[in-house]
Amino acid sequence: MKSGLGTLRRCFEGAVPAIISTCDENAIPNVAYLSQVHYMDEEHVALSFQFFNTTRRNILVNPTATILLMDPVTAEQYYLHISYLETVSEGPLFESMKARLAGIASHSGMSEVFQLKGSDIYRVQRIEPIPGALPLASPPTPNLLPALRRAIARMAACQDLSDLLEDALTCVAQEFDMPHTMLLMLDAAGKKLYTVASRGYHHSGVGSEIGLGEGIIGVAARERVPIRIGHCATEYLYGRAVRESYLQRHAAIDIEMSIPVPGLAKSGSQVAVPITLGERLVGVLYAESPQEMRFSWDDEDALVSLSDYLALAITSMERCSEHTTEPPEEGAAPVKGTGNPVSVCFYSADQSVFINNDYLIKGVAGAILWKLLCDHSSLGRDEFTNRELRHDTSLRLPDVVDNLDARLILLQRRLTERCDSLAIEKTGRGRFRLRVDGTLNLREAVG
């Protein structure tokens, strides 16, 4: 294995600030502390450009610079001899550094001061160790490679999407020691992410939504870039971001209808990894911890690799589901409409469903439930297939990437959490049963 910049990634975590030396056209040196040195690849780093200061002026006239780096564990020091290439002020690199800087600024009480103007990209010409005392001992760190292997093996054994999503979070908790996680999928319109699974929170938040660009999860999704923050950055806390964004766009009633996004009361570290297949954004895998600086570069690598597998597996299961319908398995006869009344109101404007006056769900999942209940009520049907839903034009599913399976999982989990009278039970691949325990009273409201 090549010994290069990647072996120094611990030095870029920000635990110990790096220092840069530059000089102007008259060879006058300037020394300055750096807020952030971002590892890009084996040959490039990016530095945060926050102020039009002497360092900035110097690199524009003399692009050669030297950085002093320190390993936060062993106290070993290194020189990075670097050469300035260009500055970017938008896109994945910029947004990733901006989010991390927000965490650094919050941690150091500099939130009003640190504003990222750009990401200065440098080519690393040479790495030079600085002589010094013997390095301090480095405590053993968990080897995530066998953990990743076990996780993928377990996920590969999953037979359906519901199990896959649950097992993915179980693997992240057990193999990567990350107990607080969420899995969100991109909706068919490509505007919002909705939570399909979570782990380690007081309430699951299944069905809660985050817009692209909102908080760390939304920015990671919009820019298709992993974002890792080692401190609490208020402006990137998705709960607050989501709420503020909603308040700007919607009436108060919509807030009441929205499902709260789960989250730790005091989050010290966050990492959001987009789940992508080629250009397609499938969703986001998110982990957080009450501990500051919890997630390392290696943790991010493990989550990215797991997400890459997850993207393939999700897409494969979606394609499989489109074409497969197993015969129904033998099961308990559905409970017929007796017992307590179940009042269901459907608002066609936003396809929202209220059960006994409590909000349950909206959008495509709401439309699906309404169709199932209407068919159950008028035709006496209990058994349904994914395929018939996919071809039902009343559900307004898009032609490409309909996310039907994920929507059904979302609906199934919301019913489990919020409604004792209704349930969706899987009865085979591409097939499920609606259980109704009570007497349905259906009402459709316009507007």
Next chain:
Amino acid sequence: MSAIARGPLLLTNDLVDFMLGPISMKAGSCSMARVPSISQAYGCRVSPAIHEAGASEVCVFLSESRSAAVLRDLRDGGAFSVVFSRPATHQTVQLKAAAVRIEPLHDGDKTLIERYGQRAMGELISLGYPPSFSKAVMAPDITDGVSVCFVPYAAFDQTPGAGAGQPLGASV
């Protein structure tokens, strides 16, 4: 830089007190080919009013082996820059000098280096860094120390914020 007077600079008592406090110090120079160099420094000595007009001389302690590039550039006639930064407050000051004198440590300088190391190490420990790490960074055993002595011509506030980049002190 051209707007800054190049005469010797008067260091205020507050500034000297800050420089002698629990701070992190980094020194820099530049080769004739305009390749910058940088290294850690391990304390300083401020001699009051050696200049006829009252300017002070500052001697910064470096390690020959750990600061090889900076010392090479300085011996080649490179200019000098040194940054003093307090980790707990981020208060940061940079001094600049056009020329330096490099000399062996004086009697008592080793004690100054040790005192500096203890203070700076304590600062890092108070911020949560492990004692072994804090000692390795701030208070290593320096057996090849030298003094880099200079009369600064400029001082700048480098504390992040609105005042960053502002000149400090007054020229003689």
